[in-house]
Ligand code: ADP
């Protein structure tokens with residue numbers, strides 16, 4: 252994503268956080284001119300706006316940029332044409348705060364669309380459900396819930412539905428809100444009757460309500476109560492509800508049973524970590540978006556080595572493009588190594604292959620894979636099986652159901668029980684601890700792969 256596109260998305264996010272009038276007056280005419288070395292340079296039309304943004308919006312902007320890029324950037328505000336700024340600020344420069352703004356406040360990120368969402372094995376179910384929902388909002392999959400690890404495309408897909416519905420029906424009232432903001436707004440709203448009514452109207456008048464990261468509602472009883480009522484009202488009037496979560500609703504601790512059952516009552520689709528093919532295809536598309544055509548081999552080599560989230564993949568590609576520009580003539584493999592070293596954490600957060608883990612467990616515990624996944628319940632096999640449940644849970648973002656499937660179609664409560672048993676045993680059994688540590692240590696792929704040769 253270039254800085255222009257990034258800023259467009261950041262503004263779309265900020266638009267929901269600040270009042271319409273303040274947004275139009277202080278933010279809408281700003282530009283992000285550079286994002287380098289941990290600094291985000293934002294240019295503003297005049298000094299007044301610079302002062303205002305510095306004082307009131309710096310943190311909010313930093314937060315929006317962090318959530319879009321995954322990195323922290325300190326904001327630096329400057330006047331676009333300092334030479335003219337000594338002149339008196341004209342009223343017209345102050346923007347529509349004084350002239351009534353008509354900014355529509357959907358909060359949708361314009362660049363998160365179906366057109367630029369690359370589909371592969373790990374996200375095809377979620378994509379298909381999203382596409383179907385976009386063509387029949389409110390009737391087919393309601394609610395629609397995506398769950399999966401960080402940076403895998405949940406927010407993107409959710410906005411893609413919103414953008415598609417908006418395209419078909421520009422009058423539709425689409426309302427995007429991260430669950431954290433929903434909670435904060437609710438806390439503010441309950442302080443007066445008037446604001447409480449406005450809050451309710453805002454969310455209950457949506458045709459499509461997108462609530463991102465609902466795991467944030469865990470343990471917040473008052474918010475859950477309000478959300479339950481909002482949910483019911485929209486659901487009964489056949490309005491579309493789309494939710495995302497970093498895990499299956501059943502695995503969110505301290506979430507009321509009635510919400511779990513509502514959230515799971517429509518279509519629940521998971522997004523897994525992307526495989527090599529999808530990672531390569533995404534890199535190819537992102538390079539094209541940057542106006543660059545990069546040799547397939549180079550993309551493949553990079554995709555082999557950056558196996559974390561798609562956000563990390565995007566970051567690595569941006570670095571590679573920059574290195575290609577600044578180190579013309581250098582061998583691509585050298586540049587890729589530089590990128591890989593720079594992204595050490597992308598390997599750390601790699602989701603290891605579950606099959607590899609299961610094989611590792613079988614070796615360590617001296618049991619056969621067929622038996623591990625079969626019906627036998629001898630002590631030896633049961634111990635190994637429960638250890639596999641524990642290690643899969645620790646090292647991957649797989650939901651309990653998936654872990655159960657891998658280990659011979661066991662249900663999620665058996666898996667949960669197995670994990671608890673191992674956790675208890677680890678408190679006193681140092682031998683088991685060492686064994687499992689050995690497995691988790693060998694589970695991550697090697698630091699640098701040899702360059703790929705066809
Ligand atoms: P999540 O909400 O799961 O944490 P996001 O939706 O924020 O992840 O995605 C992280 C980044 O990766 C975004 O820039 C998004 O556009 C990009 N992305 C994720 N999945 C895909 C995909 N399948 N195709 C293209 N870009 C993707």
Ligand code: MG
Nearest residue numbers: 405406407463
């Ligand atoms: Mg997200």
